[in-house]
Amino acid sequence: MIVLDVQNLTKVYTGDLFKPKSTALGGISIAVQQGEIFGFLGQNGAGKTTTLKIIMGLNRSTSGAVTIFGKPADDVSVRAQVGYLPEHPYFYDYLTATEFMTLYARLFGLRRFDPAPLLARVGLEAARHQRLRRFSKGMLQRVGIAQALINDPALLILDEPMSGLDPSGRRLVRDLILDLKARGKTVFFSSHIISDVEAMCDRIAILHRGQICAAGRIDELLHGPHRRITVSGVGANARQVLAAAGHPATETAEGLTFVALSEEAVWVILDHVRKAGGAVVAIVDGRPALETFFMQTIADKAAA
Protein backbone atom coordinates (compact mmCIF):
# COMPACT_ATOMS: atom_id res chain seq x y z
CA MET A 1 0.00 0.00 0.00
CA ILE A 2 1.27 3.45 -0.85
CA VAL A 3 1.38 5.57 2.28
CA LEU A 4 2.89 8.74 0.87
CA ASP A 5 2.33 9.58 -2.76
CA VAL A 6 4.01 12.60 -4.32
CA GLN A 7 2.99 13.14 -7.91
CA ASN A 8 4.67 15.48 -10.32
CA LEU A 9 5.27 18.10 -7.67
CA THR A 10 6.57 21.49 -8.77
CA LYS A 11 7.37 24.58 -6.78
CA VAL A 12 8.20 27.82 -8.52
CA TYR A 13 9.01 30.91 -6.50
CA THR A 14 7.72 33.88 -8.42
CA GLY A 15 10.40 36.51 -8.40
CA ASP A 16 10.07 40.15 -7.51
CA LEU A 17 12.09 43.29 -8.07
CA PHE A 18 15.07 41.91 -6.14
CA LYS A 19 14.81 38.18 -6.73
CA PRO A 20 14.55 36.38 -10.06
CA LYS A 21 11.97 33.64 -10.53
CA SER A 22 13.34 30.31 -9.39
CA THR A 23 12.24 26.71 -9.67
CA ALA A 24 12.76 24.81 -6.43
CA LEU A 25 11.09 21.60 -7.59
CA GLY A 26 10.75 20.61 -11.21
CA GLY A 27 8.12 17.86 -11.16
CA ILE A 28 9.14 15.14 -8.73
CA SER A 29 7.30 11.91 -8.00
CA ILE A 30 7.86 9.59 -5.05
CA ALA A 31 5.77 6.69 -3.77
CA VAL A 32 6.57 5.43 -0.28
CA GLN A 33 5.21 1.99 0.54
CA GLN A 34 3.89 0.97 3.91
CA GLY A 35 6.51 -0.41 6.29
CA GLU A 36 9.57 0.74 4.41
CA ILE A 37 12.34 3.15 5.30
CA PHE A 38 12.74 5.61 2.48
CA GLY A 39 15.81 7.84 2.29
CA PHE A 40 15.65 11.19 0.55
CA LEU A 41 19.14 12.29 -0.42
CA GLY A 42 20.41 15.49 -1.92
CA GLN A 43 22.89 18.27 -1.48
CA ASN A 44 22.09 21.51 0.32
CA GLY A 45 19.55 23.48 -1.67
CA ALA A 46 18.45 20.48 -3.73
CA GLY A 47 14.83 20.98 -2.61
CA LYS A 48 14.50 18.34 0.13
CA THR A 49 13.15 20.65 2.81
CA THR A 50 10.81 22.35 0.33
CA THR A 51 9.39 18.94 -0.55
CA LEU A 52 8.92 18.02 3.09
CA LYS A 53 7.27 21.37 3.86
CA ILE A 54 4.79 20.87 1.03
CA ILE A 55 4.09 17.36 2.30
CA MET A 56 3.39 18.81 5.75
CA GLY A 57 1.13 21.56 4.38
CA LEU A 58 3.46 24.39 5.45
CA ASN A 59 4.08 25.44 1.85
CA ARG A 60 1.89 25.12 -1.21
CA SER A 61 3.02 23.45 -4.41
CA THR A 62 2.77 25.25 -7.74
CA SER A 63 1.39 22.09 -9.34
CA GLY A 64 1.21 18.38 -8.62
CA ALA A 65 -0.37 16.48 -5.78
CA VAL A 66 0.61 14.96 -2.47
CA THR A 67 -1.54 12.37 -0.75
CA ILE A 68 -0.96 10.76 2.63
CA PHE A 69 -2.95 7.60 3.35
CA GLY A 70 -4.99 8.49 0.29
CA LYS A 71 -6.01 11.93 1.57
CA PRO A 72 -4.70 15.26 0.28
CA ALA A 73 -1.72 16.47 2.34
CA ASP A 74 -3.41 19.77 3.21
CA ASP A 75 -6.19 17.89 4.98
CA VAL A 76 -5.32 18.69 8.59
CA SER A 77 -6.90 15.48 9.91
CA VAL A 78 -4.23 13.43 8.10
CA ARG A 79 -1.61 14.82 10.44
CA ALA A 80 -3.05 12.90 13.36
CA GLN A 81 -1.32 9.85 11.82
CA VAL A 82 1.93 11.60 10.93
CA GLY A 83 4.97 12.45 13.03
CA TYR A 84 7.19 15.26 11.74
CA LEU A 85 10.62 16.46 12.75
CA PRO A 86 11.48 19.83 11.17
CA GLU A 87 14.92 20.52 9.76
CA HIS A 88 16.03 22.68 12.66
CA PRO A 89 14.57 21.87 16.03
CA TYR A 90 13.18 25.27 17.01
CA PHE A 91 10.75 24.79 19.85
CA TYR A 92 9.27 26.93 22.61
CA ASP A 93 12.40 27.35 24.69
CA TYR A 94 10.57 28.74 27.74
CA LEU A 95 9.00 25.32 28.34
CA THR A 96 10.50 22.34 30.11
CA ALA A 97 10.75 19.11 28.12
CA THR A 98 7.77 17.70 30.03
CA GLU A 99 5.61 20.81 29.49
CA PHE A 100 6.56 20.86 25.82
CA MET A 101 5.55 17.25 25.29
CA THR A 102 2.30 17.74 27.22
CA LEU A 103 1.38 20.79 25.10
CA TYR A 104 1.95 18.85 21.90
CA ALA A 105 -0.06 15.91 23.19
CA ARG A 106 -2.96 18.37 23.70
CA LEU A 107 -2.61 19.49 20.08
CA PHE A 108 -3.18 15.87 19.11
CA GLY A 109 -6.23 15.85 21.36
CA LEU A 110 -4.61 13.47 23.85
CA ARG A 111 -5.96 14.33 27.28
CA ARG A 112 -4.02 11.81 29.29
CA PHE A 113 -0.42 11.64 28.28
CA ASP A 114 2.68 10.75 30.23
CA PRO A 115 5.76 12.16 28.49
CA ALA A 116 8.24 10.32 30.72
CA PRO A 117 8.53 7.05 28.74
CA LEU A 118 9.09 8.84 25.41
CA LEU A 119 11.65 11.20 26.91
CA ALA A 120 13.42 8.20 28.43
CA ARG A 121 13.41 6.50 25.05
CA VAL A 122 15.44 9.35 23.56
CA GLY A 123 17.74 9.49 26.58
CA LEU A 124 16.34 12.65 28.17
CA GLU A 125 14.86 11.28 31.39
CA ALA A 126 17.31 13.25 33.54
CA ALA A 127 16.60 16.52 31.71
CA ARG A 128 12.83 16.29 31.57
CA HIS A 129 12.25 19.15 34.01
CA GLN A 130 14.83 21.41 32.40
CA ARG A 131 13.76 24.28 30.16
CA LEU A 132 14.55 23.77 26.47
CA ARG A 133 16.47 27.08 26.58
CA ARG A 134 19.21 25.22 28.42
CA PHE A 135 19.31 22.25 26.05
CA SER A 136 22.28 21.55 23.79
CA LYS A 137 21.77 21.11 20.06
CA GLY A 138 21.86 17.33 20.37
CA MET A 139 19.34 17.37 23.23
CA LEU A 140 16.97 19.55 21.16
CA GLN A 141 17.26 17.07 18.30
CA ARG A 142 16.35 14.28 20.71
CA VAL A 143 13.35 16.16 22.07
CA GLY A 144 12.38 16.84 18.45
CA ILE A 145 12.37 13.13 17.75
CA ALA A 146 10.37 12.47 20.91
CA GLN A 147 7.69 14.98 19.88
CA ALA A 148 7.44 13.33 16.45
CA LEU A 149 6.44 10.10 18.23
CA ILE A 150 3.80 11.55 20.61
CA ASN A 151 0.84 10.32 18.55
CA ASP A 152 2.37 6.90 17.81
CA PRO A 153 2.28 7.83 14.10
CA ALA A 154 1.96 5.34 11.27
CA LEU A 155 4.14 7.58 9.06
CA LEU A 156 7.20 9.49 10.22
CA ILE A 157 8.63 12.31 8.18
CA LEU A 158 12.02 13.33 9.47
CA ASP A 159 14.07 16.18 8.05
CA GLU A 160 17.72 15.48 8.80
CA PRO A 161 17.12 13.37 11.91
CA MET A 162 20.85 12.80 12.51
CA SER A 163 21.83 16.44 12.35
CA GLY A 164 23.55 17.77 15.46
CA LEU A 165 23.81 14.35 17.10
CA ASP A 166 26.96 12.78 18.54
CA PRO A 167 27.80 9.16 17.62
CA SER A 168 25.74 7.75 20.49
CA GLY A 169 22.79 9.95 19.51
CA ARG A 170 23.06 8.82 15.91
CA ARG A 171 23.13 5.23 17.03
CA LEU A 172 20.05 5.83 19.17
CA VAL A 173 18.11 7.37 16.28
CA ARG A 174 19.22 4.60 13.96
CA ASP A 175 18.02 1.92 16.36
CA LEU A 176 14.80 3.84 16.88
CA ILE A 177 14.07 4.07 13.16
CA LEU A 178 14.81 0.37 12.69
CA ASP A 179 12.57 -0.42 15.66
CA LEU A 180 9.75 1.64 14.12
CA LYS A 181 10.11 -0.31 10.90
CA ALA A 182 9.98 -3.56 12.85
CA ARG A 183 6.67 -2.37 14.31
CA GLY A 184 5.28 -1.81 10.81
CA LYS A 185 5.68 1.97 10.70
CA THR A 186 6.75 3.83 7.60
CA VAL A 187 9.68 6.23 7.76
CA PHE A 188 10.53 8.86 5.17
CA PHE A 189 13.60 10.87 5.97
CA SER A 190 16.05 13.24 4.37
CA SER A 191 19.70 13.10 5.24
CA HIS A 192 23.19 14.18 4.36
CA ILE A 193 24.75 11.30 6.23
CA ILE A 194 24.93 8.72 3.49
CA SER A 195 26.34 5.89 5.59
CA ASP A 196 23.22 6.03 7.77
CA VAL A 197 20.97 6.01 4.74
CA GLU A 198 22.83 3.03 3.32
CA ALA A 199 22.62 1.13 6.59
CA MET A 200 18.89 1.69 7.15
CA CYS A 201 16.96 2.41 4.00
CA ASP A 202 15.07 0.00 1.81
CA ARG A 203 14.74 2.53 -0.97
CA ILE A 204 16.15 5.93 -1.75
CA ALA A 205 15.63 8.85 -4.08
CA ILE A 206 18.38 11.29 -4.97
CA LEU A 207 17.26 14.85 -5.53
CA HIS A 208 19.42 17.27 -7.46
CA ARG A 209 18.38 20.81 -8.25
CA GLY A 210 14.71 20.00 -7.88
CA GLN A 211 14.80 16.85 -10.00
CA ILE A 212 14.99 13.23 -8.98
CA CYS A 213 18.01 11.79 -10.73
CA ALA A 214 17.99 8.29 -9.24
CA ALA A 215 15.46 6.28 -7.27
CA GLY A 216 14.96 2.68 -6.30
CA ARG A 217 16.12 -0.12 -4.02
CA ILE A 218 19.67 0.39 -2.80
CA ASP A 219 20.82 -3.10 -3.88
CA GLU A 220 19.46 -2.50 -7.37
CA LEU A 221 21.02 0.92 -7.71
CA LEU A 222 24.42 -0.20 -6.51
CA HIS A 223 25.13 -2.88 -9.09
CA GLY A 224 28.78 -3.20 -9.94
CA PRO A 225 31.64 -5.73 -9.93
CA HIS A 226 30.88 -8.69 -7.75
CA ARG A 227 34.18 -9.01 -5.81
CA ARG A 228 37.67 -7.55 -5.76
CA ILE A 229 40.27 -10.25 -5.06
CA THR A 230 43.75 -9.27 -3.96
CA VAL A 231 46.44 -11.98 -4.04
CA SER A 232 50.21 -12.30 -3.51
CA GLY A 233 52.89 -14.74 -4.73
CA VAL A 234 51.36 -15.22 -8.16
CA GLY A 235 53.91 -15.46 -10.96
CA ALA A 236 53.84 -13.82 -14.40
CA ASN A 237 52.69 -17.07 -16.01
CA ALA A 238 49.57 -17.50 -14.01
CA ARG A 239 48.84 -13.80 -14.45
CA GLN A 240 49.04 -14.18 -18.23
CA VAL A 241 46.77 -17.20 -18.21
CA LEU A 242 44.19 -15.34 -16.21
CA ALA A 243 44.44 -12.25 -18.40
CA ALA A 244 43.88 -14.49 -21.43
CA ALA A 245 40.78 -15.88 -19.71
CA GLY A 246 39.41 -12.38 -19.34
CA HIS A 247 40.61 -11.58 -15.83
CA PRO A 248 43.34 -8.93 -16.08
CA ALA A 249 45.02 -7.88 -12.85
CA THR A 250 46.16 -4.52 -11.61
CA GLU A 251 49.17 -4.14 -9.34
CA THR A 252 48.50 -2.67 -5.91
CA ALA A 253 50.59 -2.22 -2.78
CA GLU A 254 49.34 -5.55 -1.39
CA GLY A 255 49.89 -7.53 -4.58
CA LEU A 256 47.69 -8.15 -7.59
CA THR A 257 44.01 -7.26 -7.66
CA PHE A 258 41.51 -9.05 -9.89
CA VAL A 259 37.94 -7.96 -10.48
CA ALA A 260 35.44 -10.81 -10.60
CA LEU A 261 32.19 -9.91 -12.30
CA SER A 262 30.36 -13.10 -11.31
CA GLU A 263 30.38 -15.80 -8.66
CA GLU A 264 31.88 -18.24 -11.17
CA ALA A 265 34.71 -15.86 -11.99
CA VAL A 266 35.60 -15.73 -8.29
CA TRP A 267 36.23 -19.48 -8.29
CA VAL A 268 38.16 -19.46 -11.60
CA ILE A 269 40.52 -16.80 -10.29
CA LEU A 270 40.96 -18.52 -6.92
CA ASP A 271 41.65 -21.88 -8.67
CA HIS A 272 44.47 -20.38 -10.74
CA VAL A 273 45.91 -18.61 -7.72
CA ARG A 274 45.98 -21.87 -5.71
CA LYS A 275 47.59 -23.79 -8.58
CA ALA A 276 50.25 -21.09 -8.93
CA GLY A 277 51.00 -21.36 -5.20
CA GLY A 278 49.77 -17.86 -4.42
CA ALA A 279 47.99 -16.59 -1.33
CA VAL A 280 44.74 -14.67 -0.98
CA VAL A 281 45.23 -11.33 0.76
CA ALA A 282 41.65 -10.08 0.63
CA ILE A 283 38.30 -10.60 -1.04
CA VAL A 284 36.08 -7.56 -0.75
CA ASP A 285 32.62 -6.56 -1.87
CA GLY A 286 33.25 -4.77 -5.10
CA ARG A 287 29.93 -2.90 -5.20
CA PRO A 288 30.39 0.86 -5.01
CA ALA A 289 29.53 2.56 -1.74
CA LEU A 290 26.33 4.59 -1.78
CA GLU A 291 28.45 7.67 -1.29
CA THR A 292 30.38 6.97 -4.49
CA PHE A 293 27.13 6.30 -6.30
CA PHE A 294 25.63 9.52 -4.95
CA MET A 295 28.60 11.66 -5.99
CA GLN A 296 28.71 9.97 -9.41
CA THR A 297 24.98 10.44 -10.00
CA ILE A 298 25.19 14.12 -9.16
CA ALA A 299 28.31 14.58 -11.26
CA ASP A 300 26.61 12.85 -14.23
CA LYS A 301 23.57 15.06 -13.81
CA ALA A 302 25.70 18.19 -13.65
CA ALA A 303 27.58 17.13 -16.79
CA ALA A 304 24.39 16.33 -18.69
Added chain:
Amino acid sequence: MKILAIGLNAFREAIRDQVLLNLLFFALALMVGAGVLSTLTVGERTKIIVDLSLAAMNIVGALMAIFLGTSLVSKEIDRRTIYNILSKPVRRYEFLLGKFLGLAITLWINTALMALMSAAVFPLMGEPLPAGLWLPVGMIYLELLVVVAGSIFFSTFTTATLSVVFAVAAYVMGHLSGPLIQVVKASTGATHALGLALYYLLPNFDNFNYKPYALRPQAVPDGMVAASLTYGALYIAFVLGLAILIFQRREFK
Protein backbone atom coordinates in the same frame (compact mmCIF):
# COMPACT_ATOMS: atom_id res chain seq x y z
CA MET B 1 -9.45 22.26 23.34
CA LYS B 2 -6.59 22.97 20.93
CA ILE B 3 -7.40 26.70 20.99
CA LEU B 4 -7.38 26.59 24.78
CA ALA B 5 -4.04 24.70 24.84
CA ILE B 6 -2.45 27.26 22.51
CA GLY B 7 -4.01 30.12 24.47
CA LEU B 8 -2.81 28.90 27.84
CA ASN B 9 0.63 28.35 26.38
CA ALA B 10 0.74 31.90 24.99
CA PHE B 11 -0.25 33.15 28.45
CA ARG B 12 2.49 31.04 30.02
CA GLU B 13 4.98 32.49 27.55
CA ALA B 14 3.98 36.03 28.52
CA ILE B 15 4.37 35.24 32.21
CA ARG B 16 7.75 33.56 31.72
CA ASP B 17 8.93 36.47 29.59
CA GLN B 18 8.09 38.62 32.60
CA VAL B 19 5.64 40.74 30.66
CA LEU B 20 3.78 41.64 33.84
CA LEU B 21 6.82 43.60 35.02
CA ASN B 22 5.24 46.54 33.17
CA LEU B 23 2.98 46.78 36.21
CA LEU B 24 5.92 48.13 38.18
CA PHE B 25 6.08 51.12 35.84
CA PHE B 26 2.36 51.57 36.14
CA ALA B 27 2.56 51.48 39.94
CA LEU B 28 5.46 53.90 39.95
CA ALA B 29 3.67 56.34 37.61
CA LEU B 30 0.54 56.10 39.72
CA MET B 31 2.40 56.76 42.98
CA VAL B 32 4.40 59.66 41.63
CA GLY B 33 1.36 61.16 39.90
CA ALA B 34 -0.86 60.81 42.95
CA GLY B 35 1.90 62.13 45.24
CA VAL B 36 2.49 65.21 43.13
CA LEU B 37 -1.20 65.93 42.65
CA SER B 38 -1.98 65.55 46.32
CA THR B 39 0.33 68.43 47.11
CA LEU B 40 -0.82 70.62 44.22
CA THR B 41 -4.56 70.27 44.07
CA VAL B 42 -7.09 71.31 46.60
CA GLY B 43 -10.53 70.18 45.43
CA GLU B 44 -11.62 67.35 43.15
CA ARG B 45 -8.81 65.02 44.15
CA THR B 46 -10.96 61.98 43.44
CA LYS B 47 -11.61 63.07 39.87
CA ILE B 48 -7.93 63.68 39.25
CA ILE B 49 -6.91 60.26 40.58
CA VAL B 50 -9.63 58.62 38.48
CA ASP B 51 -8.54 60.44 35.31
CA LEU B 52 -4.89 59.76 35.94
CA SER B 53 -5.23 56.07 36.69
CA LEU B 54 -7.64 55.35 33.83
CA ALA B 55 -5.42 57.21 31.34
CA ALA B 56 -2.33 55.33 32.59
CA MET B 57 -4.20 52.02 32.38
CA ASN B 58 -5.24 52.80 28.83
CA ILE B 59 -1.76 53.75 27.63
CA VAL B 60 0.14 50.95 29.40
CA GLY B 61 -2.47 48.41 28.26
CA ALA B 62 -2.45 49.65 24.65
CA LEU B 63 1.36 49.50 24.48
CA MET B 64 1.27 45.95 25.77
CA ALA B 65 -1.51 44.98 23.39
CA ILE B 66 0.34 46.42 20.39
CA PHE B 67 3.77 45.03 21.19
CA LEU B 68 2.57 41.59 22.27
CA GLY B 69 -0.10 41.37 19.56
CA THR B 70 2.25 42.23 16.70
CA SER B 71 4.98 39.88 17.94
CA LEU B 72 2.75 36.85 18.54
CA VAL B 73 2.78 35.57 14.98
CA SER B 74 5.99 37.15 13.70
CA LYS B 75 7.98 35.73 16.61
CA GLU B 76 6.74 32.25 15.79
CA ILE B 77 7.82 32.72 12.17
CA ASP B 78 11.19 34.31 13.03
CA ARG B 79 11.99 31.60 15.57
CA ARG B 80 10.60 28.95 13.20
CA THR B 81 8.53 27.44 15.98
CA ILE B 82 5.52 27.71 13.68
CA TYR B 83 6.77 24.88 11.44
CA ASN B 84 6.34 22.42 14.19
CA ILE B 85 3.04 23.62 15.59
CA LEU B 86 1.32 23.76 12.21
CA SER B 87 2.60 20.30 11.28
CA LYS B 88 0.35 18.94 14.03
CA PRO B 89 -3.39 18.48 13.46
CA VAL B 90 -3.95 22.18 14.21
CA ARG B 91 -5.92 24.36 11.83
CA ARG B 92 -4.50 27.76 11.18
CA TYR B 93 -7.54 29.53 12.57
CA GLU B 94 -7.15 27.49 15.77
CA PHE B 95 -3.59 28.76 16.03
CA LEU B 96 -4.61 32.43 15.58
CA LEU B 97 -7.62 32.21 17.89
CA GLY B 98 -5.49 30.44 20.48
CA LYS B 99 -2.92 33.21 20.35
CA PHE B 100 -5.70 35.83 20.67
CA LEU B 101 -7.11 33.97 23.66
CA GLY B 102 -3.68 33.80 25.34
CA LEU B 103 -3.20 37.52 24.97
CA ALA B 104 -6.75 38.21 26.14
CA ILE B 105 -5.99 36.28 29.34
CA THR B 106 -2.68 38.11 29.83
CA LEU B 107 -4.30 41.51 29.32
CA TRP B 108 -7.22 40.63 31.56
CA ILE B 109 -4.87 39.85 34.43
CA ASN B 110 -2.78 42.91 33.68
CA THR B 111 -5.82 45.21 33.54
CA ALA B 112 -7.32 43.67 36.70
CA LEU B 113 -4.07 44.21 38.61
CA MET B 114 -3.80 47.80 37.35
CA ALA B 115 -7.40 48.44 38.41
CA LEU B 116 -6.77 46.97 41.87
CA MET B 117 -3.66 49.15 42.27
CA SER B 118 -5.65 52.21 41.23
CA ALA B 119 -8.41 51.30 43.64
CA ALA B 120 -5.87 51.02 46.43
CA VAL B 121 -4.77 54.64 45.88
CA PHE B 122 -8.10 56.12 47.00
CA PRO B 123 -8.04 54.95 50.63
CA LEU B 124 -4.33 55.79 50.80
CA MET B 125 -5.16 59.35 49.81
CA GLY B 126 -8.09 59.44 52.20
CA GLU B 127 -10.67 59.55 49.44
CA PRO B 128 -13.71 57.26 48.96
CA LEU B 129 -13.50 54.63 46.20
CA PRO B 130 -15.80 55.71 43.33
CA ALA B 131 -18.36 52.98 42.64
CA GLY B 132 -18.36 53.78 38.93
CA LEU B 133 -14.65 52.98 38.43
CA TRP B 134 -15.19 49.44 37.15
CA LEU B 135 -17.27 50.21 34.06
CA PRO B 136 -14.56 52.38 32.41
CA VAL B 137 -11.97 49.72 33.35
CA GLY B 138 -14.05 47.02 31.65
CA MET B 139 -14.40 49.17 28.55
CA ILE B 140 -10.66 49.83 28.48
CA TYR B 141 -10.21 46.06 28.47
CA LEU B 142 -12.61 45.73 25.54
CA GLU B 143 -10.66 48.44 23.70
CA LEU B 144 -7.45 46.50 24.36
CA LEU B 145 -9.00 43.38 22.83
CA VAL B 146 -9.80 45.39 19.70
CA VAL B 147 -6.18 46.60 19.64
CA VAL B 148 -4.88 43.02 20.00
CA ALA B 149 -7.09 41.79 17.16
CA GLY B 150 -5.82 44.64 14.94
CA SER B 151 -2.20 43.96 15.89
CA ILE B 152 -2.57 40.26 15.08
CA PHE B 153 -4.19 41.23 11.78
CA PHE B 154 -1.21 43.39 10.75
CA SER B 155 1.30 40.73 11.80
CA THR B 156 -0.27 38.12 9.50
CA PHE B 157 1.00 39.88 6.40
CA THR B 158 3.89 42.14 7.32
CA THR B 159 7.03 42.28 9.45
CA ALA B 160 7.00 42.84 13.20
CA THR B 161 8.34 46.39 12.87
CA LEU B 162 5.85 47.46 10.22
CA SER B 163 3.04 45.84 12.19
CA VAL B 164 3.91 48.04 15.17
CA VAL B 165 3.94 51.14 12.95
CA PHE B 166 0.55 50.26 11.42
CA ALA B 167 -0.96 49.32 14.77
CA VAL B 168 0.21 52.54 16.46
CA ALA B 169 -1.10 54.60 13.54
CA ALA B 170 -4.47 52.82 13.64
CA TYR B 171 -4.62 53.25 17.41
CA VAL B 172 -3.94 56.98 17.28
CA MET B 173 -6.39 57.54 14.43
CA GLY B 174 -9.00 55.41 16.18
CA HIS B 175 -8.78 57.83 19.10
CA LEU B 176 -9.16 60.80 16.78
CA SER B 177 -12.32 59.54 15.08
CA GLY B 178 -14.33 62.60 16.21
CA PRO B 179 -11.99 65.25 14.76
CA LEU B 180 -11.36 63.01 11.71
CA ILE B 181 -15.01 62.93 10.67
CA GLN B 182 -15.21 66.72 11.01
CA VAL B 183 -12.28 67.09 8.59
CA VAL B 184 -13.78 64.50 6.24
CA LYS B 185 -17.13 66.27 6.18
CA ALA B 186 -15.43 69.51 5.21
CA SER B 187 -13.43 67.88 2.38
CA THR B 188 -14.45 66.94 -1.15
CA GLY B 189 -13.51 64.47 -3.91
CA ALA B 190 -10.93 61.76 -3.37
CA THR B 191 -9.90 63.07 0.05
CA HIS B 192 -13.52 62.84 1.16
CA ALA B 193 -13.87 59.25 -0.09
CA LEU B 194 -10.56 58.13 1.44
CA GLY B 195 -11.31 59.84 4.73
CA LEU B 196 -14.74 58.26 4.88
CA ALA B 197 -13.29 54.80 4.16
CA LEU B 198 -10.71 55.26 6.91
CA TYR B 199 -13.39 56.47 9.31
CA TYR B 200 -15.46 53.34 8.81
CA LEU B 201 -12.56 50.86 8.61
CA LEU B 202 -10.64 52.06 11.64
CA PRO B 203 -12.04 51.34 15.07
CA ASN B 204 -13.81 54.21 16.76
CA PHE B 205 -12.38 54.12 20.26
CA ASP B 206 -14.78 56.84 21.44
CA ASN B 207 -17.27 53.99 21.73
CA PHE B 208 -15.25 52.56 24.61
CA ASN B 209 -14.61 55.81 26.44
CA TYR B 210 -16.54 55.65 29.71
CA LYS B 211 -14.05 57.74 31.67
CA PRO B 212 -16.47 60.70 32.05
CA TYR B 213 -18.95 58.36 33.80
CA ALA B 214 -16.57 57.03 36.47
CA LEU B 215 -17.87 59.50 39.04
CA ARG B 216 -21.48 59.51 37.89
CA PRO B 217 -22.34 56.01 36.62
CA GLN B 218 -26.05 56.87 36.76
CA ALA B 219 -25.50 59.25 33.83
CA VAL B 220 -24.64 56.42 31.38
CA PRO B 221 -27.40 56.56 28.73
CA ASP B 222 -29.66 53.54 28.34
CA GLY B 223 -28.38 51.02 25.81
CA MET B 224 -24.94 52.60 25.56
CA VAL B 225 -23.14 49.68 27.24
CA ALA B 226 -24.92 47.13 25.04
CA ALA B 227 -24.03 49.16 21.95
CA SER B 228 -20.36 49.36 22.99
CA LEU B 229 -20.20 45.62 23.68
CA THR B 230 -21.83 44.79 20.34
CA TYR B 231 -19.56 47.17 18.45
CA GLY B 232 -16.45 45.72 20.15
CA ALA B 233 -17.46 42.11 19.53
CA LEU B 234 -18.34 42.73 15.87
CA TYR B 235 -15.17 44.68 15.22
CA ILE B 236 -12.99 41.96 16.80
CA ALA B 237 -14.78 39.26 14.80
CA PHE B 238 -14.35 41.25 11.57
CA VAL B 239 -10.63 41.91 12.06
CA LEU B 240 -9.81 38.38 13.25
CA GLY B 241 -11.80 36.99 10.34
CA LEU B 242 -9.68 39.00 7.91
CA ALA B 243 -6.50 37.91 9.73
CA ILE B 244 -7.54 34.25 9.42
CA LEU B 245 -8.26 34.64 5.70
CA ILE B 246 -4.78 36.07 5.12
CA PHE B 247 -3.01 33.63 7.43
CA GLN B 248 -4.72 30.68 5.78
CA ARG B 249 -2.90 31.47 2.54
CA ARG B 250 0.44 32.35 4.05
CA GLU B 251 3.52 30.28 3.22
CA PHE B 252 6.44 29.76 5.55
CA LYS B 253 9.81 29.74 3.81
